Amino acid sequence: MKAVRFSRFGGPEVLEIVDLPDPHPGPGQVRIAVRAAGVNASDWKKREGLMGGELPQTLGYEAAGVVDELGEGVTDVAVGDRVFGFCAEGAAQAELAVLSPYAPIPPSLDFPGAAALPAAVETATRTLDRLGVESGGTLLVNGASGSVGSAAVQLAVVRGARVIGTAGPANHDYLRALGAEPVAYGEGFVERVRALTPDGVDMALDVAGSGVLPELIELAGGAGHVVTVADFAGAREHGVTFSRGDDGRALHALDGIGELIEAGRFSLPVARTFPLAEVAEAHRAGEGGHVRGKLVLLVG
Secondary structure (H helix, E strand, O other): OEEEEEOOOOOHHHEEEEEOOOOOOOOOOEEEEEEEEEEOHHHHHHHOOOOOOOOOEEOOOEEEEEEEEEOOOOOOOOOOOEEEEEOOOOOOOEOEEEEOOEEEOOOOOOHHHHHOHHHHHHHHHHHHHHHOOOOOOEEEEEOOOOHHHHHHHHHHHHOOOEEEEEEOHHHHHHHHHHOOEEEEOOOOHHHHHHHHOOOOOOEEEEOOOOOOHHHHHHHHOOHHHEEEOOOHHHHHHHOOEEOOOOOOOOOOHHHHHHHHHHOOOOOOOEEEEEEHHHHHHHHHHHHOOOOOOEEEEEOO
C-alpha cells in the first residue's frame, strides 16, 4: 500500500510516499480502505523530531473509510460499512489503516468530514471532562476558532455551559454561530472578558498556546481551573494541567458525536483538502496557522 513516511527529521520536504506492507487488524480492530485522513499539529511536531522515536516513521492518527477486513471478535460492523476512528499505530495517512476505536460515519457526513472528527472531538471531550464543565458554568476557550477549540465550544454548549471564546475579529461571527460569546485576543483581552463576566470565569481551556496562561489563571481563579493542550512549558511554569492523553483518553467521545451531528448540534468544518501525494503542502498550510477548521488528506 502507499503511505506517508519520513526517514529523517526536518521540514515538509522530508515527507515521502512509499510502498509499505498491508496492515491487518488484531482482535477488536477493523481495517479500512482509507478515503480521508486528518492532519494535525502533532504530525509536524513528529516530523521535526519533537516527539522522539526511531526512524523511519509513518504519520496519521485519524481516518475515515470503508471496512474491508475484520479483526477477531468484531460483530458491530461489517465489511463495506463506512466508519471513522483512531489508528493507534500512527499510520492512518495511507491507503489502508487499522482502526480502534471506531464508529459509524453519520449518514449526513462525507469521508473528509468524518476524518476531521476523532482528534478534535476526543481532545475537546477529554479536556472538558477534566475541567468538570457542566450546566451553569462559564468556560473561557483561548483559541476557539480552530478545530479543537470549535469542538470544545460546541460540546460545552451541549453540556449547558456559557462559553466565551477568544479569536481574531474575522472569526467572531463564526463563534457566535457555534454558541459562544467572542472576545478578541491580544493586549487587553482580560478586560474584555471581564466586561462580559465581571467576576471572571469558572474554568479556562487553552488551545492556542499563545503565552496567556497567567491571564487565564487570573480569570479562572487559580491554576487548578485551567487546562492547556498547547503550552507544555507554560503549564510546568505556572502549575497548570497539560493534557495530551497520557492521563487517559476520552475514546467514548466517538460514540455520541454522530447523534449530535445528525441533530444539527455539532459540526466541524473542513478547511482544505489535499491529495495524499501533496501531504507536504498540507503541512505547510497547517504550520502557517490561521486555519479555521480541519486539514484533510484525500486517499483513493
